[in-house]
Amino acid sequence: MSSADPRPVARASGAAGDGGGAARASGVEVTGLGKAHAGVRVLDGLDLSVPHGELTAVIGRSGGGKTTLLRLIAGFDRPDRGTITVGGRPALALPPERRRVGYVTQEGSLFPHLTVTGNVAFGLPWRRRRARDGVREMLELVGLDVGLADRYPHELSGGEQQRVALARALAPRPDAVLLDEPFSALDPAIRVSTRLAVTAALAATSTTTILVTHDLPEAMSLATRVAVLRDGAIAQVGEPADLYLRPADAAIAAFTGEVCEIPAKLLGDHASTALGPLPLPQTAFGAGFVLVRPEQITVDEAAPARATVTGTDFRGHDGLIRLRNGENEVTARCAAHLVPELGTSVGLRLTGIALATRIPPD
Numbered sequence: 386m387s388s389a390d391p392r393p394v395a396r397a398s399g400a401a402g403d404g405g406g407a408a409r410a411s412g413v414e415v416t417g418l419g420k421a422h423a424g425v426r427v428l429d430g431l432d433l434s435v436p437h438g439e440l441t442a443v444i445g446r447s448g449g450g451k452t453t454l455l456r457l458i459a460g461f462d463r464p465d466r467g468t469i470t471v472g473g474r475p476a477l478a479l480p481p482e483r484r485r486v487g488y489v490t491q492e493g494s495l496f497p498h499l500t501v502t503g504n505v506a507f508g509l510p511w512r513r514r515r516a517r518d519g520v521r522e523m524l525e526l527v528g529l530d531v532g533l534a535d536r537y538p539h540e541l542s543g544g545e546q547q548r549v550a551l552a553r554a555l556a557p558r559p560d561a562v563l564l565d566e567p568f569s570a571l572d573p574a575i576r577v578s579t580r581l582a583v584t585a586a587l588a589a590t591s592t593t594t595i596l597v598t599h600d601l602p603e604a605m606s607l608a609t610r611v612a613v614l615r616d617g618a619i620a621q622v623g624e625p626a627d628l629y630l631r632p633a634d635a636a637i638a639a640f641t642g643e644v645c646e647i648p649a650k651l652l653g654d655h656a657s658t659a660l661g662p663l664p665l666p667q668t669a670f671g672a673g674f675v676l677v678r679p680e681q682i683t684v685d686e687a688a689p690a691r692a693t694v695t696g697t698d699f700r701g702h703d704g705l706i707r708l709r710n711g712e713n714e715v716t717a718r719c720a721a722h723l724v725p726e727l728g729t730s731v732g733l734r735l736t737g738i739a740l741a742t743r744i745p746p747d
């Protein structure tokens with residue numbers, strides 16, 4: 386993790402949400418979860434283990450069942466089969482209000498007729514409700530100005546509303562918090578500050594969290610681990626770098642970032658390509674392709690392989706360069722100030738290890 390990495394490093398114990406005790410020793414465990422909607426199987430034998438105090442992001446195609454998974458954990462729907470354990474306690478026998486699970490949606494879903502104080506206090510136990518200290522503590526935790534305590538939701542910005550929603554979810558000191566695309570309705574400037582405040586509050590309280598998001602960079606930068614939901618089950622779970630650099634298959638490689646296919650002779654532990662040799666993640670033989678990220682193709686004037694720039698796609702901090710190398714089209718990524726002119730001939734070199742290989746059927 387670099388010093389610029391916004392992920393909070395320390396997860397303090399004994400902070401606001403740390404209820405302590407053996408019940409909080411585990412996070413969320415889901416095994417063999419199955420659920421059909423209107424006769425269509427959405428989840429099919431899904432296993433997911435989120436360690437206590439960690440943030441796991443769940444990504445997957447739209448309609449793949451991410452919200453369904455969160456709703457089953459929260460207790461808003463019942464699974465057809467499988468088990469769910471939250472904070473070490475079997476959850477299925479418990480109604481939503483006794484599961485000790487907080488839920489924050491895209492819209493925040495604050496009560497419009499209650500002030501910030503009323504919304505946050507709603508999540509507090511009775512004996513703490515009348516004490517404004519409890520509300521103040523929660524607002525400070527999510528980085529909100531306590532001067533906003535008497536405002537109504539419509540008097541707050543979207544980012545402020547989401548912080549209040551998290552404060553309300555954290556107030557009862559839940560064993561887990563489920564975040565269903567909580568930042569997607571926010572504009573980019575507010576989005577960054579809101580997600581920093583939210584993740585800092587979750588870290589300070591060591592709250593086990595499942596984040597559903599469509600935003601891949603967001604998942605990769607905030608989560609300890611990322612899980613890919615595919616065909617009703619978790620196809621791969623791992624640290625962000627694992628998923629990006631060592632995807633389980635070609636489909637996950639394409640889902641987790643841009644990929645480039647390069648024709649190759651697969652020679653066991655490495656491949657031979659027109660851009661030079663490349664180590665393989667698994668032994669493979671035959672004529673096929675290696676998959677690499679665009680940034681693994683580097684422009685290097687000393688490299689023997691040459692290619693002509695046929696297109697550029699400027700992205701601000703970096704740029705994609707489309708290149709023709711003999712019969713092959715490849716895409717490289719380079720720093721914005723190094724993007725070459727159209728039509729230029731450049732040297733190319735492959736770096737790193739192939740993400741995956743593909744051998745076309747005969």
Ligand SMILES: Nc1ncnc2c1ncn2[C@@H]1O[C@H](COP(=O)(O)OP(=O)(O)OP(=O)(O)O)[C@@H](O)[C@H]1O
Pocket residue numbers: 422423427445446447448449450451452453454
């Ligand atoms: N109550 C319901 N009745 C019938 N079908 C439903 C119900 N809830 C969800 N579905 C269907 O189940 C599938 C999974 O939906 P879900 O909302 O869990 O997916 P998702 O991965 O969260 O999607 P998105 O990323 O678009 O939010 C979809 O095809 C959806 O239409």
